[in-house]
Amino acid sequence: MSDLRDKKCTPCEVGAIPMLPFEVEENLRKLHMDWESKDDKHIERKFTFKDFMGAMEFANKVAMLAEEEGHHPTLTIAWGMVRVKLYTSKIGGLHENDFILASKIDQIAEKEA
Numbered sequence: 001m002s003d004l005r006d007k008k009c010t011p012c013e014v015g016a017i018p019m020l021p022f023e024v025e026e027n028l029r030k031l032h033m034d035w036e037s038k039d040d041k042h043i044e045r046k047f048t049f050k051d052f053m054g055a056m057e058f059a060n061k062v063a064m065l066a067e068e069e070g071h072h073p074t075l076t077i078a079w080g081m082v083r084v085k086l087y088t089s090k091i092g093g094l095h096e097n098d099f100i101l102a103s104k105i106d107q108i109a110e111k112e113a
Contacts, residue, residue, distance in 0.1 A: 003030075004027075004030055004031075004096075004099055004100045004102075004103035004104075005100075005103045005104055005107055007096075007100045008069065008100070009069040009070055009071040009097040009100050009101060010097065011070070012088050012090050012091060012095050012097060013090070014090050014091070015091070016088075016090070016091045016095065017091070018041070018088070018091045018092060018093025018094055018095065019040070019093060019094040019095065019096075020040075021040045023094075024037050024040045024043075024094055025037075027094075027096070027099040028043065028099075030099065030103065031043075031099065031102050031103055031106060032045065032106045032109075034046070035102055035106075037094070040093070040094065041087055041092065041093045041094060042085055042086065042087040042094070043085070043086050043087070043094065043098060043099070043102060044083060044084060044085040044086070045083070045084050045102070045105075046081060046082075046083045046084075047081070047082045047083075047084065047109055048080055048081055049080045049081065049082070049112075050080060051079070051080055052079045052080065054080065054112075055077055055078070055079070055080055055081055055082045056077065058082050058108065058109070058112060059075050059077050059082050061108050062075060062082070062084065062105055062108065063075070065101070065104055065105065065108065066101065069097075069100070069101055069104070071088075071097045071098070071100075071101050073085060073086045073101065073105075074086075084102075084105055086098040086101060086102055
C-alpha cells in the first residue's frame with residue numbers, strides 16, 4: 001500500500017516538530033481509507049472482528065509489532081472491536097512513526113481478512 005511499511009520507527013526527540021495539517025493529510029492518503037484524524041494530533045482506526053477472541057488476537061499482534069518498532073499505540077478493546085489510536089506524546093502531535101506503525105498495522109489486518 002505504501003513505502004511506509006519498508007521503514008522502521010526511529011526514536012523521536014523531545015522538541016521535534018509535529019506534522020503540519022497538510023503533512024497529516026498527505027500521509028493519511030498513504031494508509032487504508034478508514035484511518036482518520038479529527039485534530040491533526042492523532043490518527044485512529046476501528047477494526048472489527050467476529051468475536052472477542054478475534055479482537056484480542058489482533059490486539060496482541062499489534063502489541064508485538066509495537067514492541068518491535070518501539071512505538072506504542074493506545075488500544076481500546078471490546079467485543080469484536082479494536083480501536084487503534086496513534087500519536088507521539090513526546091512532541092504532542094503526529095510524527096512519521098505514527099504513519100509507519102499504522103501502515104504495518106494495516107498489513108496485519110490484511111492478513112487477518
